[in-house]
Amino acid sequence: MKTNGETFVKMRLSIVLLALACAAPCRPAHSQVLVIANPSVGATDVSKAELRDVFTGASSSLKGAAQVTPVLLKGGTVNNDFLDLYVGKSDSAFRASWRGILFSGQGMLPKTLDSDAAVVEYVAHTPGAIGYIGKASPHEGVKTLMVR
Amino acid sequence: MRRSPIAAALLLVVWVWGGHRAWAQSIDDLNLEVHGYAAQGFIYTTNNNWNTMESTDGSAAWTEAVINISARPMPRLRVGVQGRYLLLGYLANTITLDWAQADYKRNEWFGFRAGKVKTPIGLLNESQDIDPAQLWVLLPQSLYALANRNSTLAHFGGVVYGTVPLGEMFGELQYRAYGGQRVLSSDDAVFQTVRDKGIALPNGATGPMFGGSLLWQTPLRGLMVGASEDSEHTSGAATLGALSGSLKATHFYQPYLYGIYERNKLMVGGEYTRQALQKTTAFVAGPTIFIPKDQRAWYMMASYKLSQKATAGIYYSDSLDRQLPVGSARYQKDWALSARYDLNTFLYLKAEQHWIDGTELGYSTSDNTSLKPNTRMTTFKVGVSF
Numbered sequence: 001m002k003t004n005g006e007t008f009v010k011m012r013l014s015i016v017l018l019a020l021a022c023a024a025p026c027r028p029a030h031s032q033v034l035v036i037a038n039p040s041v042g043a044t045d046v047s048k049a050e051l052r053d054v055f056t057g058a059s060s061s062l063k064g065a066a067q068v069t070p071v072l073l074k075g076g077t078v079n080n081d082f083l084d085l086y087v088g089k090s091d092s093a094f095r096a097s098w099r100g101i102l103f104s105g106q107g108m109l110p111k112t113l114d115s116d117a118a119v120v121e122y123v124a125h126t127p128g129a130i131g132y133i134g135k136a137s138p139h140e141g142v143k144t145l146m147v148r
Numbered sequence: 149m150r151r152s153p154i155a156a157a158l159l160l161v162v163w164v165w166g167g168h169r170a171w172a173q174s175i176d177d178l179n180l181e182v183h184g185y186a187a188q189g190f191i192y193t194t195n196n197n198w199n200t201m202e203s204t205d206g207s208a209a210w211t212e213a214v215i216n217i218s219a220r221p222m223p224r225l226r227v228g229v230q231g232r233y234l235l236l237g238y239l240a241n242t243i244t245l246d247w248a249q250a251d252y253k254r255n256e257w258f259g260f261r262a263g264k265v266k267t268p269i270g271l272l273n274e275s276q277d278i279d280p281a282q283l284w285v286l287l288p289q290s291l292y293a294l295a296n297r298n299s300t301l302a303h304f305g306g307v308v309y310g311t312v313p314l315g316e317m318f319g320e321l322q323y324r325a326y327g328g329q330r331v332l333s334s335d336d337a338v339f340q341t342v343r344d345k346g347i348a349l350p351n352g353a354t355g356p357m358f359g360g361s362l363l364w365q366t367p368l369r370g371l372m373v374g375a376s377e378d379s380e381h382t383s384g385a386a387t388l389g390a391l392s393g394s395l396k397a398t399h400f401y402q403p404y405l406y407g408i409y410e411r412n413k414l415m416v417g418g419e420y421t422r423q424a425l426q427k428t429t430a431f432v433a434g435p436t437i438f439i440p441k442d443q444r445a446w447y448m449m450a451s452y453k454l455s456q457k458a459t460a461g462i463y464y465s466d467s468l469d470r471q472l473p474v475g476s477a478r479y480q481k482d483w484a485l486s487a488r489y490d491l492n493t494f495l496y497l498k499a500e501q502h503w504i505d506g507t508e509l510g511y512s513t514s515d516n517t518s519l520k521p522n523t524r525m526t527t528f529k530v531g532v533s534f
Contacts, residue, residue: 049369059311061256067223075493080456088370088412090456092490099185099533100281104266104274105228105247108181108218128223 036142040127045146051086070110071131078134179220185533186213187279195523200237211235226251239337262306268324269376271406280533285500288447288465295337327358355382370411376404393431400425413453420446440471476521480506498529
Protein backbone atom coordinates (compact mmCIF):
# COMPACT_ATOMS: atom_id res chain seq x y z
CA MET A 1 0.00 0.00 0.00
CA LYS A 2 1.47 3.32 -1.09
CA THR A 3 1.52 6.18 1.32
CA ASN A 4 0.62 9.71 0.36
CA GLY A 5 4.30 10.66 0.80
CA GLU A 6 5.51 8.02 -1.71
CA THR A 7 2.91 9.13 -4.23
CA PHE A 8 3.96 12.74 -3.79
CA VAL A 9 7.64 11.89 -4.31
CA LYS A 10 6.85 9.86 -7.45
CA MET A 11 4.69 12.66 -8.76
CA ARG A 12 7.47 15.18 -8.24
CA LEU A 13 9.97 12.84 -9.91
CA SER A 14 7.63 12.45 -12.88
CA ILE A 15 7.27 16.21 -13.19
CA VAL A 16 11.07 16.67 -13.08
CA LEU A 17 11.59 13.93 -15.71
CA LEU A 18 8.85 15.43 -17.88
CA ALA A 19 10.43 18.86 -17.57
CA LEU A 20 13.84 17.45 -18.53
CA ALA A 21 12.33 15.64 -21.52
CA CYS A 22 10.66 18.86 -22.64
CA ALA A 23 13.84 20.87 -22.07
CA ALA A 24 16.08 18.50 -24.01
CA PRO A 25 14.87 19.47 -27.49
CA CYS A 26 15.47 23.15 -26.59
CA ARG A 27 19.19 22.51 -26.41
CA PRO A 28 20.89 22.36 -29.81
CA ALA A 29 21.87 18.84 -30.71
CA HIS A 30 25.39 18.09 -31.92
CA SER A 31 24.02 15.84 -34.60
CA GLN A 32 22.20 18.69 -36.34
CA VAL A 33 25.43 20.43 -37.33
CA LEU A 34 27.96 18.97 -39.72
CA VAL A 35 31.50 20.36 -39.87
CA ILE A 36 32.88 20.17 -43.40
CA ALA A 37 36.24 20.96 -44.97
CA ASN A 38 37.91 21.09 -48.33
CA PRO A 39 39.45 17.69 -49.20
CA SER A 40 42.90 19.36 -49.04
CA VAL A 41 42.55 19.76 -45.26
CA GLY A 42 44.68 17.01 -43.76
CA ALA A 43 42.68 16.46 -40.57
CA THR A 44 39.89 13.88 -40.29
CA ASP A 45 38.66 14.99 -36.91
CA VAL A 46 38.81 18.17 -34.89
CA SER A 47 38.49 19.03 -31.21
CA LYS A 48 35.98 21.55 -29.91
CA ALA A 49 38.85 23.76 -28.75
CA GLU A 50 40.40 23.76 -32.22
CA LEU A 51 37.06 24.66 -33.79
CA ARG A 52 36.57 27.48 -31.31
CA ASP A 53 40.07 28.85 -31.95
CA VAL A 54 39.72 28.73 -35.74
CA PHE A 55 36.27 30.30 -35.79
CA THR A 56 37.17 33.06 -33.32
CA GLY A 57 40.35 33.98 -35.19
CA ALA A 58 42.65 32.85 -32.36
CA SER A 59 44.21 30.24 -34.63
CA SER A 60 44.43 29.62 -38.36
CA SER A 61 45.41 25.96 -38.37
CA LEU A 62 44.26 22.53 -37.24
CA LYS A 63 46.41 19.58 -36.25
CA GLY A 64 47.48 17.90 -39.46
CA ALA A 65 46.43 20.83 -41.61
CA ALA A 66 48.76 23.61 -42.71
CA GLN A 67 46.27 26.47 -42.75
CA VAL A 68 42.51 26.62 -42.69
CA THR A 69 40.08 29.38 -43.57
CA PRO A 70 36.72 29.49 -41.79
CA VAL A 71 33.53 30.25 -43.67
CA LEU A 72 30.30 31.23 -41.92
CA LEU A 73 26.60 30.89 -42.46
CA LYS A 74 24.74 34.19 -42.49
CA GLY A 75 22.28 33.20 -39.80
CA GLY A 76 19.58 30.69 -38.98
CA THR A 77 19.23 27.73 -36.66
CA VAL A 78 22.27 25.82 -37.88
CA ASN A 79 24.46 28.91 -37.47
CA ASN A 80 23.13 29.59 -33.97
CA ASP A 81 23.53 25.94 -32.97
CA PHE A 82 27.12 25.86 -34.24
CA LEU A 83 28.06 29.06 -32.39
CA ASP A 84 26.32 27.88 -29.24
CA LEU A 85 27.90 24.43 -29.26
CA TYR A 86 31.43 25.09 -30.45
CA VAL A 87 32.16 28.79 -30.01
CA GLY A 88 30.13 29.57 -26.91
CA LYS A 89 28.82 32.90 -28.17
CA SER A 90 25.61 34.31 -29.55
CA ASP A 91 25.62 35.42 -33.17
CA SER A 92 25.76 39.13 -32.29
CA ALA A 93 28.61 38.65 -29.77
CA PHE A 94 30.47 36.47 -32.26
CA ARG A 95 30.25 39.05 -35.03
CA ALA A 96 31.14 41.88 -32.62
CA SER A 97 34.35 40.07 -31.67
CA TRP A 98 35.25 39.61 -35.36
CA ARG A 99 34.71 43.33 -35.91
CA GLY A 100 37.21 43.94 -33.12
CA ILE A 101 39.72 41.78 -34.97
CA LEU A 102 39.02 43.40 -38.34
CA PHE A 103 39.06 47.04 -37.30
CA SER A 104 42.15 46.64 -35.12
CA GLY A 105 44.07 45.20 -38.07
CA GLN A 106 44.50 41.73 -36.60
CA GLY A 107 42.60 39.82 -39.26
CA MET A 108 39.97 39.79 -41.97
CA LEU A 109 36.35 38.79 -41.62
CA PRO A 110 35.54 35.23 -42.63
CA LYS A 111 33.42 34.89 -45.74
CA THR A 112 29.74 34.71 -44.85
CA LEU A 113 27.37 32.82 -47.14
CA ASP A 114 23.59 32.66 -47.35
CA SER A 115 22.87 28.94 -47.46
CA ASP A 116 24.21 25.47 -46.75
CA ALA A 117 24.51 24.87 -50.50
CA ALA A 118 26.63 28.02 -50.91
CA VAL A 119 28.88 26.92 -48.03
CA VAL A 120 29.34 23.47 -49.57
CA GLU A 121 30.09 25.01 -52.97
CA TYR A 122 32.66 27.41 -51.49
CA VAL A 123 34.34 24.83 -49.26
CA ALA A 124 34.52 22.31 -52.10
CA HIS A 125 36.39 24.75 -54.31
CA THR A 126 38.58 26.56 -51.76
CA PRO A 127 41.70 24.81 -50.49
CA GLY A 128 41.90 24.98 -46.70
CA ALA A 129 38.28 26.07 -46.25
CA ILE A 130 36.31 24.81 -43.26
CA GLY A 131 32.61 25.43 -42.61
CA TYR A 132 29.43 24.03 -41.15
CA ILE A 133 26.04 23.06 -42.51
CA GLY A 134 22.90 21.25 -41.40
CA LYS A 135 23.32 17.51 -41.21
CA ALA A 136 20.57 16.85 -43.72
CA SER A 137 22.12 19.08 -46.40
CA PRO A 138 23.83 17.45 -49.38
CA HIS A 139 27.60 17.81 -49.17
CA GLU A 140 29.25 16.29 -52.20
CA GLY A 141 32.82 17.37 -52.91
CA VAL A 142 33.74 18.12 -49.29
CA LYS A 143 34.98 16.00 -46.41
CA THR A 144 33.23 15.85 -43.08
CA LEU A 145 35.20 16.34 -39.88
CA MET A 146 34.25 14.44 -36.76
CA VAL A 147 34.17 16.68 -33.70
CA ARG A 148 35.94 15.17 -30.70
CA MET B 149 57.45 65.89 -39.50
CA ARG B 150 54.06 64.47 -38.80
CA ARG B 151 53.24 63.53 -42.36
CA SER B 152 56.41 61.64 -43.23
CA PRO B 153 55.70 58.53 -41.10
CA ILE B 154 52.15 58.41 -42.48
CA ALA B 155 53.50 58.64 -46.01
CA ALA B 156 56.07 55.95 -45.21
CA ALA B 157 53.37 53.64 -43.88
CA LEU B 158 51.19 54.17 -46.94
CA LEU B 159 54.17 53.61 -49.21
CA LEU B 160 54.93 50.36 -47.39
CA VAL B 161 51.39 49.13 -47.94
CA VAL B 162 51.41 50.17 -51.59
CA TRP B 163 54.82 48.59 -52.11
CA VAL B 164 53.88 45.28 -50.51
CA TRP B 165 50.54 45.29 -52.26
CA GLY B 166 52.01 46.29 -55.59
CA GLY B 167 54.86 43.82 -55.29
CA HIS B 168 52.49 40.95 -54.88
CA ARG B 169 50.12 42.00 -57.58
CA ALA B 170 52.41 40.09 -59.91
CA TRP B 171 50.92 36.91 -58.43
CA ALA B 172 47.41 38.19 -58.49
CA GLN B 173 45.47 37.47 -61.63
CA SER B 174 42.43 39.49 -60.65
CA ILE B 175 40.83 41.48 -57.85
CA ASP B 176 39.42 38.17 -56.54
CA ASP B 177 42.94 36.83 -56.03
CA LEU B 178 43.69 39.80 -53.79
CA ASN B 179 40.72 38.93 -51.60
CA LEU B 180 40.02 42.62 -51.36
CA GLU B 181 37.44 43.63 -48.79
CA VAL B 182 35.97 46.99 -47.82
CA HIS B 183 34.30 47.39 -44.44
CA GLY B 184 33.35 50.26 -42.23
CA TYR B 185 31.20 51.55 -39.46
CA ALA B 186 29.67 54.77 -38.23
CA ALA B 187 28.41 55.66 -34.76
CA GLN B 188 26.55 58.66 -33.42
CA GLY B 189 26.59 59.44 -29.72
CA PHE B 190 24.43 61.60 -27.49
CA ILE B 191 25.49 62.72 -24.02
CA TYR B 192 23.73 64.50 -21.20
CA THR B 193 25.46 65.38 -17.94
CA THR B 194 23.84 66.87 -14.86
CA ASN B 195 26.77 69.06 -13.84
CA ASN B 196 30.04 69.37 -15.73
CA ASN B 197 30.55 69.62 -19.49
CA TRP B 198 32.37 66.53 -20.64
CA ASN B 199 35.24 66.50 -23.15
CA THR B 200 34.45 69.99 -24.48
CA MET B 201 30.90 68.99 -25.42
CA GLU B 202 28.08 71.17 -24.14
CA SER B 203 26.79 68.08 -22.43
CA THR B 204 24.90 69.83 -19.63
CA ASP B 205 22.49 70.97 -22.34
CA GLY B 206 22.64 67.58 -24.02
CA SER B 207 25.06 67.17 -26.91
CA ALA B 208 25.31 65.05 -30.03
CA ALA B 209 28.77 66.35 -30.96
CA TRP B 210 30.22 62.85 -30.98
CA THR B 211 30.40 61.17 -34.37
CA GLU B 212 32.76 58.53 -35.68
CA ALA B 213 33.04 56.98 -39.13
CA VAL B 214 35.64 54.42 -40.15
CA ILE B 215 36.53 52.91 -43.50
CA ASN B 216 38.71 49.84 -43.76
CA ILE B 217 40.29 48.36 -46.89
CA SER B 218 42.05 45.04 -46.46
CA ALA B 219 43.43 42.44 -48.82
CA ARG B 220 45.10 39.06 -48.63
CA PRO B 221 47.23 38.77 -51.77
CA MET B 222 48.94 35.63 -50.41
CA PRO B 223 47.69 33.12 -47.82
CA ARG B 224 50.10 34.36 -45.15
CA LEU B 225 50.16 38.03 -46.07
CA ARG B 226 47.58 40.69 -45.29
CA VAL B 227 47.77 44.36 -46.15
CA GLY B 228 45.35 47.03 -45.11
CA VAL B 229 44.61 50.61 -44.34
CA GLN B 230 41.98 52.22 -42.12
CA GLY B 231 40.92 55.85 -41.91
CA ARG B 232 38.68 57.58 -39.41
CA TYR B 233 36.58 60.69 -39.14
CA LEU B 234 36.08 61.82 -35.54
CA LEU B 235 33.98 64.67 -34.22
CA LEU B 236 34.26 65.11 -30.46
CA GLY B 237 33.12 68.45 -29.05
CA TYR B 238 35.80 71.03 -29.79
CA LEU B 239 38.55 68.44 -29.27
CA ALA B 240 38.40 66.84 -32.69
CA ASN B 241 36.86 67.35 -36.10
CA THR B 242 39.43 65.51 -38.12
CA ILE B 243 40.21 62.68 -40.49
CA THR B 244 43.10 60.52 -39.33
CA LEU B 245 44.90 57.36 -40.30
CA ASP B 246 44.09 54.59 -37.78
CA TRP B 247 46.60 52.16 -39.21
CA ALA B 248 48.25 51.13 -42.47
CA GLN B 249 50.17 47.92 -42.33
CA ALA B 250 51.45 44.76 -43.88
CA ASP B 251 51.07 41.61 -41.77
CA TYR B 252 52.93 38.37 -42.42
CA LYS B 253 52.00 35.34 -40.32
CA ARG B 254 54.56 32.57 -40.78
CA ASN B 255 52.74 30.14 -38.51
CA GLU B 256 50.98 30.11 -35.13
CA TRP B 257 54.31 30.65 -33.41
CA PHE B 258 55.47 33.70 -35.30
CA GLY B 259 54.12 36.62 -37.28
CA PHE B 260 54.90 40.28 -37.65
CA ARG B 261 53.24 43.44 -38.88
CA ALA B 262 54.84 46.74 -39.87
CA GLY B 263 53.72 50.24 -40.83
CA LYS B 264 51.41 52.26 -38.64
CA VAL B 265 50.18 49.51 -36.32
CA LYS B 266 47.95 49.19 -33.26
CA THR B 267 49.97 49.07 -30.03
CA PRO B 268 49.29 45.75 -28.25
CA ILE B 269 49.16 46.78 -24.59
CA GLY B 270 46.60 46.11 -21.91
CA LEU B 271 43.37 44.20 -22.19
CA LEU B 272 41.47 46.48 -24.58
CA ASN B 273 43.91 48.99 -26.06
CA GLU B 274 43.85 47.63 -29.60
CA SER B 275 40.05 47.62 -29.75
CA GLN B 276 39.27 50.62 -27.51
CA ASP B 277 38.26 52.81 -30.47
CA ILE B 278 36.16 50.14 -32.20
CA ASP B 279 32.63 50.89 -31.15
CA PRO B 280 30.85 47.94 -32.85
CA ALA B 281 33.06 45.51 -30.92
CA GLN B 282 32.12 46.86 -27.49
CA LEU B 283 29.10 46.56 -25.26
CA TRP B 284 29.97 49.87 -23.60
CA VAL B 285 29.29 53.36 -24.89
CA LEU B 286 32.36 54.43 -22.93
CA LEU B 287 35.07 52.05 -21.82
CA PRO B 288 36.28 52.51 -18.23
CA GLN B 289 37.74 56.00 -18.45
CA SER B 290 40.39 55.36 -15.79
CA LEU B 291 42.40 53.35 -18.34
CA TYR B 292 40.71 54.16 -21.63
CA ALA B 293 39.96 57.87 -21.44
CA LEU B 294 38.36 58.88 -24.72
CA ALA B 295 40.37 62.08 -25.19
CA ASN B 296 43.66 60.36 -24.37
CA ARG B 297 43.34 57.30 -26.55
CA ASN B 298 45.60 58.51 -29.39
CA SER B 299 48.49 58.55 -26.92
CA THR B 300 48.40 54.75 -26.75
CA LEU B 301 46.41 53.49 -29.74
CA ALA B 302 48.94 53.12 -32.52
CA HIS B 303 52.57 53.70 -33.41
CA PHE B 304 54.85 53.76 -36.42
CA GLY B 305 57.03 50.68 -36.37
CA GLY B 306 56.28 47.02 -35.92
CA VAL B 307 54.83 44.23 -33.83
CA VAL B 308 55.95 40.62 -33.59
CA TYR B 309 53.42 38.14 -32.25
CA GLY B 310 52.71 34.47 -31.82
CA THR B 311 51.17 31.75 -29.73
CA VAL B 312 53.14 29.07 -27.92
CA PRO B 313 51.17 25.97 -26.86
CA LEU B 314 51.98 24.80 -23.35
CA GLY B 315 50.20 21.47 -23.54
CA GLU B 316 46.70 20.53 -22.48
CA MET B 317 47.62 20.87 -18.81
CA PHE B 318 48.86 24.46 -19.07
CA GLY B 319 46.97 26.17 -21.90
CA GLU B 320 48.86 28.47 -24.22
CA LEU B 321 50.93 31.64 -24.09
CA GLN B 322 50.48 34.51 -26.50
CA TYR B 323 53.24 37.07 -26.86
CA ARG B 324 53.39 40.52 -28.47
CA ALA B 325 56.48 42.70 -28.70
CA TYR B 326 56.59 46.08 -30.37
CA GLY B 327 58.74 49.09 -31.01
CA GLY B 328 58.85 52.28 -33.03
CA GLN B 329 57.85 55.88 -32.83
CA ARG B 330 54.87 57.49 -31.12
CA VAL B 331 53.59 60.44 -33.14
CA LEU B 332 50.96 62.79 -31.70
CA SER B 333 49.63 65.70 -33.72
CA SER B 334 49.48 69.27 -32.40
CA ASP B 335 45.68 69.26 -32.22
CA ASP B 336 45.43 65.89 -30.47
CA ALA B 337 42.89 65.78 -27.66
CA VAL B 338 45.52 64.39 -25.29
CA PHE B 339 47.08 67.86 -25.11
CA GLN B 340 43.88 69.57 -23.92
CA THR B 341 45.17 69.88 -20.35
CA VAL B 342 48.33 71.50 -21.70
CA ARG B 343 46.30 73.80 -23.94
CA ASP B 344 44.21 74.76 -20.91
CA LYS B 345 47.43 76.21 -19.45
CA GLY B 346 47.92 78.34 -22.59
CA ILE B 347 50.70 76.13 -23.97
CA ALA B 348 50.65 75.10 -27.63
CA LEU B 349 52.60 72.30 -29.29
CA PRO B 350 52.89 73.46 -32.92
CA ASN B 351 54.45 70.20 -34.15
CA GLY B 352 52.81 67.85 -31.69
CA ALA B 353 55.05 65.42 -29.83
CA THR B 354 57.04 62.39 -30.91
CA GLY B 355 59.41 59.91 -29.37
CA PRO B 356 60.66 56.35 -29.30
CA MET B 357 58.62 53.66 -27.61
CA PHE B 358 58.72 49.91 -27.11
CA GLY B 359 57.09 47.24 -24.99
CA GLY B 360 55.34 43.93 -24.96
CA SER B 361 52.56 41.76 -23.63
CA LEU B 362 52.25 38.20 -22.39
CA LEU B 363 48.79 36.66 -22.31
CA TRP B 364 48.21 33.29 -20.73
CA GLN B 365 45.17 31.36 -21.92
CA THR B 366 44.81 29.21 -18.85
CA PRO B 367 43.64 25.57 -18.89
CA LEU B 368 40.39 26.82 -17.34
CA ARG B 369 38.36 27.43 -20.47
CA GLY B 370 37.56 31.10 -20.93
CA LEU B 371 40.07 32.46 -18.42
CA MET B 372 42.91 34.62 -19.71
CA VAL B 373 45.37 36.61 -17.60
CA GLY B 374 48.00 38.96 -18.92
CA ALA B 375 50.63 41.57 -18.29
CA SER B 376 52.06 44.34 -20.45
CA GLU B 377 54.78 46.93 -20.12
CA ASP B 378 54.98 50.07 -22.21
CA SER B 379 57.97 52.38 -22.38
CA GLU B 380 57.86 55.82 -24.00
CA HIS B 381 59.89 59.02 -24.21
CA THR B 382 58.11 61.78 -26.10
CA SER B 383 58.91 65.44 -26.59
CA GLY B 384 58.09 68.38 -28.82
CA ALA B 385 58.46 72.10 -29.37
CA ALA B 386 56.17 74.30 -27.25
CA THR B 387 55.02 77.91 -27.27
CA LEU B 388 53.46 80.08 -24.58
CA GLY B 389 52.31 83.35 -26.11
CA ALA B 390 55.45 84.89 -27.62
CA LEU B 391 57.73 82.49 -25.72
CA SER B 392 59.15 79.39 -27.37
CA GLY B 393 60.58 76.31 -25.75
CA SER B 394 60.02 72.60 -25.48
CA LEU B 395 57.92 69.99 -23.70
CA LYS B 396 59.66 66.84 -22.56
CA ALA B 397 58.23 63.88 -20.73
CA THR B 398 60.48 61.71 -18.63
CA HIS B 399 61.25 58.25 -20.00
CA PHE B 400 58.57 56.18 -18.30
CA TYR B 401 57.68 52.51 -17.97
CA GLN B 402 54.02 51.70 -17.55
CA PRO B 403 52.90 48.24 -16.38
CA TYR B 404 49.45 46.75 -17.00
CA LEU B 405 47.97 43.72 -15.25
CA TYR B 406 44.68 42.24 -16.40
CA GLY B 407 42.44 39.23 -16.61
CA ILE B 408 39.21 38.25 -18.27
CA TYR B 409 36.85 35.30 -17.94
CA GLU B 410 34.39 34.65 -20.75
CA ARG B 411 32.14 31.64 -20.66
CA ASN B 412 28.86 31.29 -22.47
CA LYS B 413 26.79 34.36 -21.61
CA LEU B 414 29.02 35.74 -18.86
CA MET B 415 32.05 37.99 -19.05
CA VAL B 416 34.04 39.24 -16.05
CA GLY B 417 37.21 41.27 -16.43
CA GLY B 418 39.52 43.70 -14.71
CA GLU B 419 42.71 45.66 -15.24
CA TYR B 420 45.23 47.76 -13.33
CA THR B 421 47.90 50.19 -14.46
CA ARG B 422 50.18 52.83 -13.04
CA GLN B 423 51.67 55.75 -14.95
CA ALA B 424 54.34 57.80 -13.24
CA LEU B 425 56.15 60.51 -15.16
CA GLN B 426 56.92 64.21 -15.22
CA LYS B 427 56.32 66.58 -18.11
CA THR B 428 58.66 69.58 -18.16
CA THR B 429 57.89 72.59 -20.29
CA ALA B 430 60.83 74.98 -20.49
CA PHE B 431 60.74 78.34 -22.30
CA VAL B 432 63.68 80.50 -23.38
CA ALA B 433 63.81 83.50 -21.05
CA GLY B 434 60.58 82.29 -19.52
CA PRO B 435 59.15 79.97 -16.94
CA THR B 436 59.79 76.27 -16.56
CA ILE B 437 56.60 74.40 -15.81
CA PHE B 438 56.67 70.97 -14.22
CA ILE B 439 53.63 68.71 -14.52
CA PRO B 440 54.21 65.59 -12.42
CA LYS B 441 51.87 62.60 -12.65
CA ASP B 442 51.47 59.40 -10.65
CA GLN B 443 48.21 57.85 -11.73
CA ARG B 444 46.96 54.53 -10.39
CA ALA B 445 43.97 53.29 -12.36
CA TRP B 446 41.87 50.14 -12.33
CA TYR B 447 38.47 48.81 -13.19
CA MET B 448 36.28 45.74 -12.81
CA MET B 449 33.59 44.90 -15.34
CA ALA B 450 30.96 42.24 -15.92
CA SER B 451 28.41 41.61 -18.62
CA TYR B 452 25.72 39.09 -19.31
CA LYS B 453 24.06 38.10 -22.58
CA LEU B 454 20.35 38.39 -21.91
CA SER B 455 19.28 37.09 -25.30
CA GLN B 456 20.62 36.65 -28.84
CA LYS B 457 20.33 40.41 -29.32
CA ALA B 458 20.51 42.02 -25.87
CA THR B 459 23.46 42.38 -23.51
CA ALA B 460 23.72 44.19 -20.19
CA GLY B 461 26.79 45.13 -18.20
CA ILE B 462 28.19 46.98 -15.24
CA TYR B 463 31.60 48.34 -14.36
CA TYR B 464 33.39 50.32 -11.72
CA SER B 465 36.31 52.47 -12.84
CA ASP B 466 38.73 54.15 -10.44
CA SER B 467 41.61 56.55 -11.00
CA LEU B 468 43.79 58.52 -8.59
CA ASP B 469 46.67 60.85 -9.42
CA ARG B 470 48.76 61.10 -6.26
CA GLN B 471 50.67 64.11 -7.60
CA LEU B 472 47.60 66.32 -7.72
CA PRO B 473 46.48 68.41 -4.72
CA VAL B 474 43.96 66.83 -2.38
CA GLY B 475 40.47 67.44 -3.71
CA SER B 476 37.97 66.14 -6.21
CA ALA B 477 40.29 66.95 -9.16
CA ARG B 478 42.79 64.26 -8.17
CA TYR B 479 40.46 61.25 -8.53
CA GLN B 480 37.57 59.81 -10.47
CA LYS B 481 35.25 57.01 -9.42
CA ASP B 482 32.72 55.94 -11.99
CA TRP B 483 29.90 53.41 -11.73
CA ALA B 484 28.35 52.55 -15.08
CA LEU B 485 25.33 50.51 -16.12
CA SER B 486 25.18 49.61 -19.77
CA ALA B 487 22.94 47.88 -22.31
CA ARG B 488 23.30 47.04 -25.96
CA TYR B 489 20.72 45.79 -28.41
CA ASP B 490 21.65 44.46 -31.85
CA LEU B 491 18.70 45.17 -34.14
CA ASN B 492 20.29 43.01 -36.82
CA THR B 493 23.74 42.09 -38.10
CA PHE B 494 24.47 45.68 -39.05
CA LEU B 495 22.61 48.01 -36.70
CA TYR B 496 22.94 48.37 -32.93
CA LEU B 497 21.78 50.63 -30.10
CA LYS B 498 23.52 51.34 -26.80
CA ALA B 499 22.48 53.10 -23.62
CA GLU B 500 24.59 53.80 -20.55
CA GLN B 501 24.20 55.55 -17.22
CA HIS B 502 27.19 56.83 -15.23
CA TRP B 503 27.54 58.00 -11.66
CA ILE B 504 30.82 59.91 -11.57
CA ASP B 505 32.53 61.18 -8.45
CA GLY B 506 35.64 63.34 -8.96
CA THR B 507 36.84 65.36 -11.96
CA GLU B 508 40.29 64.00 -12.79
CA LEU B 509 39.46 62.81 -16.32
CA GLY B 510 37.53 64.14 -19.30
CA TYR B 511 37.02 67.77 -18.33
CA SER B 512 38.49 70.95 -19.76
CA THR B 513 38.54 74.35 -18.11
CA SER B 514 37.76 75.85 -21.53
CA ASP B 515 34.06 75.03 -21.14
CA ASN B 516 33.80 74.50 -17.37
CA THR B 517 34.14 77.66 -15.32
CA SER B 518 33.88 75.77 -12.05
CA LEU B 519 33.78 72.00 -11.87
CA LYS B 520 31.32 70.36 -9.50
CA PRO B 521 32.76 67.38 -7.61
CA ASN B 522 30.37 64.90 -9.16
CA THR B 523 28.03 64.44 -12.06
CA ARG B 524 25.65 61.95 -13.56
CA MET B 525 25.98 61.12 -17.22
CA THR B 526 23.44 59.56 -19.57
CA THR B 527 24.67 58.39 -22.95
CA PHE B 528 23.10 56.82 -26.03
CA LYS B 529 24.69 55.56 -29.18
CA VAL B 530 23.45 54.21 -32.46
CA GLY B 531 25.85 52.49 -34.80
CA VAL B 532 25.95 50.72 -38.11
CA SER B 533 28.70 48.51 -39.44
CA PHE B 534 29.22 46.53 -42.61
